[in-house]
Amino acid sequence: MPELPEIETIRRSFSPIINSKIAGVNIIREDILKLKDFTANDILGKLIVDIRRRGKFLDIVIEQDKHLILHLGMSGKCYMVDETILINEPHVHFILNLDNNIKIVYQDPRRFGGVWFVGDYNKFFSHMGLEPLSDDFTSEYLTNLIKNRKVAIKNLILNQRLIAGIGNIYADEALFLAGIKPNRPAHTLSKKEVTKLREAIREILKYSIEQRGTTFRDFRDGYNQIGNFQNYLKVYGKKNQSCPNCGDILTLEKIGGRSSHYCPSCQK
DNA sequence: CGCTAGTCCTGTCTGC
DNA sequence: TGCAGACAGGACTAGC
Numbered sequence: 001m002p003e004l005p006e007i008e009t010i011r012r013s014f015s016p017i018i019n020s021k022i023a024g025v026n027i028i029r030e031d032i033l034k035l036k037d038f039t040a041n042d043i044l045g046k047l048i049v050d051i052r053r054r055g056k057f058l059d060i061v062i063e064q065d066k067h068l069i070l071h072l073g074m075s076g077k078c079y080m081v082d083e084t085i086l087i088n089e090p091h092v093h094f095i096l097n098l099d100n101n102i103k104i105v106y107q108d109p110r111r112f113g114g115v116w117f118v119g120d121y122n123k124f125f126s127h128m129g130l131e132p133l134s135d136d137f138t139s140e141y142l143t144n145l146i147k148n149r150k151v152a153i154k155n156l157i158l159n160q161r162l163i164a165g166i167g168n169i170y171a172d173e174a175l176f177l178a179g180i181k182p183n184r185p186a187h188t189l190s191k192k193e194v195t196k197l198r199e200a201i202r203e204i205l206k207y208s209i210e211q212r213g214t215t216f217r218d219f220r221d222g223y224n225q226i227g228n229f230q231n232y233l234k235v236y237g238k239k240n241q242s243c244p245n246c247g248d249i250l251t252l253e254k255i256g257g258r259s260s261h262y263c264p265s266c267q268k
Numbered sequence: 269c270g271c272t273a274g275t276c277c278t279g280t281c282t283g284c
Numbered sequence: 285t286g287c288a289g290a291c292a293g294g295a296c297t298a299g300c
Contacts, residue, residue, distance in 0.1 A: 001292085001293065002294095056294075071294080073293085073295090074277095075278080075292095075293095091278090109277080109278055109279065110276085110277045110278050110292090111276080111277055112276070112277065112294060112295080113294085150270080150271085151270080151271070155271090158294090160294080160295075168292090168294090217280090217292095218279095256272080257273075258293075259291090
């Protein structure tokens with residue numbers, strides 16, 4: 001499940017493609033292309049000027065303010081290979097050939113992801129919440145979000161319209177680090193808990209980026225290599241194992257339709 | 269308006 | 285042992 005740290009890891013590893021030109025656009029599976037503000041022909045020969053990330057979206061910025069935006073869903077991969085390498089794998093839906101002997105391969109077995117040819121960047125991201133690692137993501141911002149909201153705090157931090165980039169793994173890990181039960185109604189969090197949760201979210205995301213993301217099963221970085229943060233997970237995927245803090249048995253429970261891992265003792 | 273449940277999809281795991 | 289069914293979840297949508 002590629003979330004913010006995984007997409008950020010890909011973004012950073014994609015620096016070799018900045019300042020290269022698009023030499024070919026190969027749309028292998030048409031229905032993976034969700035928006036066509038421009039055509040493949042429109043970007044042929046054009047320069048890639050930047051690689052950005054917004055939430056869980058990767059944004060390949062092309063000159064004249066065109067954006068090739070990718071989402072990896074939960075099983076997607078996006079990586080660079082030498083153009084001479086023959087791609088012989090299933091579920092490759094999109095390939096971008098560059099003029100520096102690199103091609104970008106987009107592969108997504110479950111097809112929960114997608115590719116968007118975006119002309120209006122601001123419109124595309126108009127409904128996205130704050131970046132949790134930005135300076136704007138303050139305790140005050142989070143305090144305002146939880147006000148009058150009865151949803152489970154976990155569902156709130158998973159809502160991309162409120163906070164961009166947190167998925168199931170980091171929601172569970174952040175709530176564990178903050179000592180807050182995932183099913184607590186959002187508005188019941190104290191000021192102290194809000195501060196702790198904000199810090200926990202930022203700490204967990206930063207640390208995972210340092211470790212090049214979590215490879216639970218599918219995730220690979222821009223070089224098709226696995227991440228390392230799965231070795232530091234404390235609760236996610238650890239049902240019936242001991243809590244690393246208190247030794248109590250970790251619980252798995254469905255909250256808002258998502259499997260949620262937590263410690264029944266340390267998380268209040 | 270706020271929230272839940274259903275939808276998409278396929279590889280992997282579970283249970284009979 | 286083999287197969288059918290359950291399960292995983294990000295983002296969106298329909299409906300209460």
